[in-house]
Amino acid sequence: MSNEKNNEAASVAHRLTDEQIMLAGMNHFRRAQTPEAALSYIASVRECLTLAAAAAPAPFQPRVQPWMLECFGAEIAADVEERNHRFLEEALELVQxxxxxxxxxxxxxxxxxxxxxxxxxQEVGGVMVTLAALCLAQSLDMHEAGEIELTRIWTKVDQIRAKQAAKPKHSPLPMHTGRDPAAGNTTPISANSAEITPGTLPYPTEPTDALLDVLGLMLYTTTPIAHALRAAGTDIPKRCEEEQAHVLHWLIQLTLQHGAEWRARAAKSIEELQAATRKPDWRGESDALEQGDEL
Structure with missing residues (x-):
């Protein structure tokens, strides 16, 4: 076997990306009777690798991006704060x-x-490992579940777009999509709950849908609202349970006064508070009170 042929065969073998396949190719090269036989073997291996790569599905992460862009566009898809909140929401829903x-x-x-x-x-790695461990303990297939969910949300693109379009800009509260258009002419309630006259808001003996919505809010949902109220001068302790209690107290009063319109009233109040105190927009918190299919 000539040096030129030797070098060519060795070069092809070394370009193989899989170390075990490369070693197998080199071993075959040493046993081959001719350089042509060695090159033919290595070419066959490379062809098999190419076919296998073409048949294998693309990694999961890049297949999520087209869905994100289709639903939200590049700006919202890349919004780090909103991604934080949506990931935390889904993680909490899983452990719940x-x-x-x-x-x-x-x-x-x-x-x-x-x-x-x-x-x-490192934290991403920790999430992946602990998610796998949780799925093992719960007898779940994390990969299968991911594929099923990605397929499902591709059927929800139009609904998710409409839901996103109905949200107000720069607010931690989503606008109530079914509210009466005439309600837009009403004066928003002040964020100062002390201005609500005591004794005028009887608590119902049976919970309404609006009250159940408020009482079911998660802790991380109420935290940005507490920040907005505190920035406007409301005295709210920084312990997370107390933040949640103060926010729920305020939202319950809005609900007792305005029923299903509590979202719109609260959103308007917080927008005015932010404008009055010249605080930066609460970007990324626009879906703080919603749970749904969008990521």
């Missing part, structure tokens, strides 16, 4: 479905945020 309690979730929030922030790449 696995019987984690509200109290446990609150304690873990305090535990995590009392420590220094981690390194993003």
């Amino acid at each position: 479905a696995c019987d984690c309690t509200r109290s446990e979730a609150h304690q873990l929030v305090d535990y995590v945020f009392d420590r220094p922030a981690g390194e993003k790449r």
Whole structure:
């Protein structure tokens, strides 16, 4: 076997990306009777690798991006704050479905945020490993579940677009999409709950749908609202449970006064508070009170 042929065969073998295949090719090269036989073998291996790569599905992460862009466009899809909130929402919904309690979730929030922030790449790895471990403990297939969900949300693009379009700009509260257009002429209630006359808001013996919506808000949903109220001068302690209690107290009063219009009233009040105190927009919190299919 000539040096030129030897070098050519070795070069082809070394360009193989899979180390085990490369070693197998080199071993065959050493046993081959002719350089042509060795090159033919390596070419066959490369062809098999190419066919296998073409048949394999693309990685999951890049297949999510076209859906994101289709639903929201590049700006919202790349909004880091909103991605944080949506990921946290879905993570909480998963552990809630696995019987984690509200109290446990609150304690873990305090535990995590009392420590220094981690390194993003390592934390992603931790999420992947612990998600796999959770799925093993729950007898779930994380890959199958991901494929099923990605297929499902592709059928919801129009609904998600409409839902996103109905949200107000720069507000932690979504606008109530079914509200009476005439309600837009009413004066928004002040964020100062002290201005509501005591004794005028009887609490119903049976919970209404609007009250159930408010009482079911998650802790992370109420936190940005507490920040907005505090920035406007409302005295709210910074402990997360107390933030939640103050926000729910305010929203319940809005609900008792205005029923299903509480979202619109609260959103308008917070927009006015932000404008009056010259605080930056609460970008990324526009879906803080909604749960749905959008990511």
